[in-house]
Amino acid sequence: xxxxxxxxxxxxxxxxxxxxxxxxxxxxxxxxxxxxxxxxxxxxxxxxxxxxxxxxxxxxxxxxxxxxxxxxxxxxxxxxxxxxxxxxxxxxx
Amino acid sequence: xxxxxxxxxxxxxxxxxxxxxxxxxxxxxxxxxxxxxxxxxxxxxxxxxxxxxxxxxxxxxxxxxxxxxxxxxxxxxxxxxxxxxxxxxxxxxxxxxxxxxxxxxxxxxxxxxxxxxxxxxxxxxxxxxxxxxxxxxxxxxxxxxxxxxxxxxxxxxxxxxxxxxxxxxxxxxxxxxxxxxxxxxxxxxxxxxxxxxxxxxxxxxxxxxxxxxxxxxxxxxxxxxxxxxxxxxxxxxxxxxxxxxxxxxxxxxxxxxxxxxxxxxxxxxxxxxxxxxxxxxxxxxxxxxxxxxxxxxxxxxxxxxxxxxxxxxxxxxxxxxxxxxxxxxxxxxxxxxxxxxxxxxxxxxxxxxxxxxxxxxxxxxxxxxxxxxxxxxxxxxxxxxxxxxxxxxxxxxxxxxxxxxxxxxxxxxxxxxxxxxxxxxxxxxxxxxxxxxxxxxxxxxxxxxxxxxxxxxxxxxxxxxxxxxxxxxxx
Numbered sequence: 001x002x003x004x005x006x007x008x009x010x011x012x013x014x015x016x017x018x019x020x021x022x023x024x025x026x027x028x029x030x031x032x033x034x035x036x037x038x039x040x041x042x043x044x045x046x047x048x049x050x051x052x053x054x055x056x057x058x059x060x061x062x063x064x065x066x067x068x069x070x071x072x073x074x075x076x077x078x079x080x081x082x083x084x085x086x087x088x089x090x091x092x093x
Numbered sequence: 094x095x096x097x098x099x100x101x102x103x104x105x106x107x108x109x110x111x112x113x114x115x116x117x118x119x120x121x122x123x124x125x126x127x128x129x130x131x132x133x134x135x136x137x138x139x140x141x142x143x144x145x146x147x148x149x150x151x152x153x154x155x156x157x158x159x160x161x162x163x164x165x166x167x168x169x170x171x172x173x174x175x176x177x178x179x180x181x182x183x184x185x186x187x188x189x190x191x192x193x194x195x196x197x198x199x200x201x202x203x204x205x206x207x208x209x210x211x212x213x214x215x216x217x218x219x220x221x222x223x224x225x226x227x228x229x230x231x232x233x234x235x236x237x238x239x240x241x242x243x244x245x246x247x248x249x250x251x252x253x254x255x256x257x258x259x260x261x262x263x264x265x266x267x268x269x270x271x272x273x274x275x276x277x278x279x280x281x282x283x284x285x286x287x288x289x290x291x292x293x294x295x296x297x298x299x300x301x302x303x304x305x306x307x308x309x310x311x312x313x314x315x316x317x318x319x320x321x322x323x324x325x326x327x328x329x330x331x332x333x334x335x336x337x338x339x340x341x342x343x344x345x346x347x348x349x350x351x352x353x354x355x356x357x358x359x360x361x362x363x364x365x366x367x368x369x370x371x372x373x374x375x376x377x378x379x380x381x382x383x384x385x386x387x388x389x390x391x392x393x394x395x396x397x398x399x400x401x402x403x404x405x406x407x408x409x410x411x412x413x414x415x416x417x418x419x420x421x422x423x424x425x426x427x428x429x430x431x432x433x434x435x436x437x438x439x440x441x442x443x444x445x446x447x448x449x450x451x452x453x454x455x456x457x458x459x460x461x462x463x464x465x466x467x468x469x470x471x472x473x474x475x476x477x478x479x480x481x482x483x484x485x486x487x488x489x490x491x492x493x494x495x496x497x498x499x500x501x502x503x504x505x506x507x508x509x510x511x512x513x514x515x516x517x518x519x520x521x522x523x524x525x526x527x528x529x530x531x532x533x534x535x536x537x538x539x540x541x542x543x544x545x546x547x548x549x550x551x552x553x554x555x556x557x558x559x560x561x562x563x564x565x566x567x568x
Contacts, residue, residue, distance in 0.1 A: 010445045033392070036392075
């Protein structure tokens with residue numbers, strides 16, 4: 001079970017604003033999915049290594065050389081607010 | 094009657110008329126369409142075709158129109174993942190697969206509708222509204238690459254690209270009666286694919302025949318340094334187009350024919366397996382005991398990865414920006430107002446599963462179960478060349494039927510998610526019908542053994558008439 005308070009806390013962690021009524025609805029819908037995930041508890045995984053990834057590779061290195069990249073102008077075309085070649089965002093603190 | 098053209102039909106038509114005329118005729122068909130398969134049409138399609146006519150571009154797909162799922166970046170052409178949060182976003186670069194397609198002469202005709210951020214099995218969560226199944230307009234086309242499957246089935250493109258995180262190419266291919274391949278993890282570069290669950294997903298082609306699947310794979314497959322999970326292994330898909338399954342050993346996993354599998358679907362799949370026996374293959378049942386936990390493990394992993402991958406959509410660099418007195422409020426509002434409900438649910442659940450105190454219980458546990466699912470496949474492939482099962486446990490469901498209960502929709506992915514957990518390649522091919530709706534046979538191969546997969550699917554197609562069935566003239 002996930003409570004309404006937990007929904008609100010998680011909403012803050014992942015930066016999704018949730019109002020009171022929504023939090024109630026989420027608590028119900030998310031709980032039924034978490035119950036379903038709970039069936040994983042039945043599986044004996046003692047000593048089983050986790051698989052993060054299917055590709056059988058570890059670290060992928062490349063030479064530290066400069067290669068062509070996107071033009072600054074092209075990168076900035078999609079932002080809501082631009083100033084002096086930078087992306088402008090509201091203050092963070 | 095819907096007109097289906099294969100790549101070789103398209104090439105013949107280009108010789109008889111021109112690439113420009115072929116593209117123009119597809120654009121005309123799209124113009125009259127009522128299925129809502131495209132999210133946008135490329136302004137540059139006719140110009141690209143003209144370049145082929147002038148001989149400025151050549152290659153194995155010269156002049157062949159292709160539809161692209163809306164989560165694959167196309168330079169200068171809107172790419173939104175069918176989400177309001179990417180409204181107005183126009184990528185400044187092409188995905189690796191798009192570079193390859195353009196170099197091969199293909200004509201990018203437009204972007205196709207999908208479940209928002211590829212999260213779904215029905216295309217109903219798109220901000221553009223659902224795509225209609227060409228076989229029955231009251232039914233979903235499947236998802237999440239519903240648009241890509243539906244436009245091919247409706248004759249609005251000869252070939253398309255989708256992406257498959259937990260069945261998103263194979264499910265709509267099955268529901269719309271076309272062929273769809275999910276390659277081995279690492280076989281196709283994900284550079285430029287907007288990530289949902291990066292350890293699970295692959296870009297894959299959809300077409301009306303296996304030959305076209307092989308042709309597209311030979312163009313888009315192969316190593317790319319910009320995707321650090323790309324594997325340097327050469328596969329010649331077209332060389333595998335051989336009609337011969339003599340001596341092929343087929344495993345039939347019991348667990349994929351479990352409770353809730355539609356009777357018509359089960360019959361069509363068994364008829365297909367018996368047909369293979371007639372053609373000289375042999376089959377045996379095999380048990381894959383961890384299958385029943387695959388779905389819960391898959392969703393736990395997919396949602397956890399999604400919560401991280403989708404953090405970048407915060408109103409800062411692209412997409413709409415809501416008002417807020419500081420960045421945190423701005424981002425929280427932008428995300429609440431522009432992500433759909435299903436996407437919000439998955440981000441919330443993923444964040445919860447990764448949060449302090451729950452990480453071992455959910456995320457780590459799911460990764461351990463993933464290992465067990467992978468071992469099921471390793472054991473099976475020690476004895477069999479391929480595995481066969483229904484792609485979907487049921488044919489296309491009605492629009493609206495599973496919207497209110499997310500879990501009921503998740504459950505329909507039971508036969509497609511284990512392959513993404515294990516990273517193995519698989520293909521869905523039409524194998525008949527249930528209540529007048531197409532049924533897909535799923536053929537599963539070992540890592541990087543796409544050749545056996547293509548040969549098996551191609552042989553089936555050559556010895557049956559199932560892929561000749563068209564919407565409106567049910568076989």
